[in-house]
Amino acid sequence: MEFPRIRIAVSDCLRGTECRYNGGHAQDDFVNHHLAKYADFYPFCPEAAVLGTPRETIRLVGINNQVRVIGPKSNTDYTDGLQAYNDKIVPKLAAKKMDGAVVKSRSPSCGLERIKVYQPSGEWHGSKDPMQSGLFTHDLRQAMPTIAIEEEGRLSDAWLRENFMVHVFTSARWREFLESDPTLAQFQAFHRDHKYLFLSKNEEIYREMGALVATTRKFNLTESMLGYERKLFELLAYRSKKGAVKNVLEHIYGYFKKQITEAEKELFHEAVDEFMQDIVPLIAVIKILEQFLSHYGSDYLQSQVFFHPYPADLALRSKVTAYR
Numbered sequence: 001m002e003f004p005r006i007r008i009a010v011s012d013c014l015r016g017t018e019c020r021y022n023g024g025h026a027q028d029d030f031v032n033h034h035l036a037k038y039a040d041f042y043p044f045c046p047e048a049a050v051l052g053t054p055r056e057t058i059r060l061v062g063i064n065n066q067v068r069v070i071g072p073k074s075n076t077d078y079t080d081g082l083q084a085y086n087d088k089i090v091p092k093l094a095a096k097k098m099d100g101a102v103v104k105s106r107s108p109s110c111g112l113e114r115i116k117v118y119q120p121s122g123e124w125h126g127s128k129d130p131m132q133s134g135l136f137t138h139d140l141r142q143a144m145p146t147i148a149i150e151e152e153g154r155l156s157d158a159w160l161r162e163n164f165m166v167h168v169f170t171s172a173r174w175r176e177f178l179e180s181d182p183t184l185a186q187f188q189a190f191h192r193d194h195k196y197l198f199l200s201k202n203e204e205i206y207r208e209m210g211a212l213v214a215t216t217r218k219f220n221l222t223e224s225m226l227g228y229e230r231k232l233f234e235l236l237a238y239r240s241k242k243g244a245v246k247n248v249l250e251h252i253y254g255y256f257k258k259q260i261t262e263a264e265k266e267l268f269h270e271a272v273d274e275f276m277q278d279i280v281p282l283i284a285v286i287k288i289l290e291q292f293l294s295h296y297g298s299d300y301l302q303s304q305v306f307f308h309p310y311p312a313d314l315a316l317r318s319k320v321t322a323y324r
Contacts, residue, residue, distance in 0.1 A: 146233035196306035
């Protein structure tokens with residue numbers, strides 16, 4: 001099975017580059033030993049570019065209703081230099097149409113969330129003081145609001161990682177689809193092939209996307225695809241829930257229920273119940289459905305992306321914790 005090459009912007013220290021404040025790196029196994037097989041990486045490091053390596057630590061500080069980046073040791077304000085780096089690099093990443101980004105946790109420039117904004121005195125008063133994303137990640141989100149972004153630490157959570165992978169690989173398929181100068185028939189086929197993957201995310205938005213495809217003709221194809229893209233990324237922002245996934249499994253089972261034996265029916269329902277109870281992972285149920293597909297056949301199901309939304313060796317669906 002072929003998968004698109006995904007384009008991932010990444011904090012350079014996670015790739016193993018020695019660009020951290022102390023001259024070290026933060027090499028990440030998932031990024032370098034799993035993702036690297038399928039991704040083209042676009043590294044960035046605002047702090048190394050502006051402050052050099054090694055360097056003093058920096059923090060976000062609220063000053064006169066503005067968030068500034070200060071080195072508390074020297075009391076130097078590095079905001080303008082870091083902002084100039086962002087203004088140069090972020091548009092380049094946007095122009096290259098990233099599918100996702102993996103950023104360094106707890107970094108004042110790269111952190112995704114919960115980065116403390118200190119008072120000018122150097123104090124931080126817990127819930128009274130704000131938290132936000134790092135300066136670079138904030139600007140990346142502003143420029144590319146639909147991009148999938150995760151911190152390396154959060155990617156150790158199988159559920160977050162599963163949703164991130166579905167998002168980036170679907171984004172890459174859509175990007176390559178648009179680059180192929182698609183016809184109306186190809187647009188309809190893209191939607192058809194993603195039916196069960198999209199249903200597992202959000203049925204309401206999937207129905208809206210279907211209505212849009214149904215009213216598309218050659219003369220309004222470009223306009224329709226723009227509207228479809230907005231809905232697509234709205235849908236991908238939802239994290240898959242077990243109930244929606246179970247609904248999809250039963251939809252697919254419906255193609256075979258008149259052909260299969262009583263023993264096969266029992267095996268399927270038992271596997272679904274065990275999936276819902278966190279006893280077996282999703283892949284156990286999918287393998288049963290794939291066996292039905294191999295034995296009984298279905299042209300419609302054969303092309304469904306739901307069965308293989310990303311490379312199997314990423315092994316996300318073999319974890320019972322990948323769905324909640």
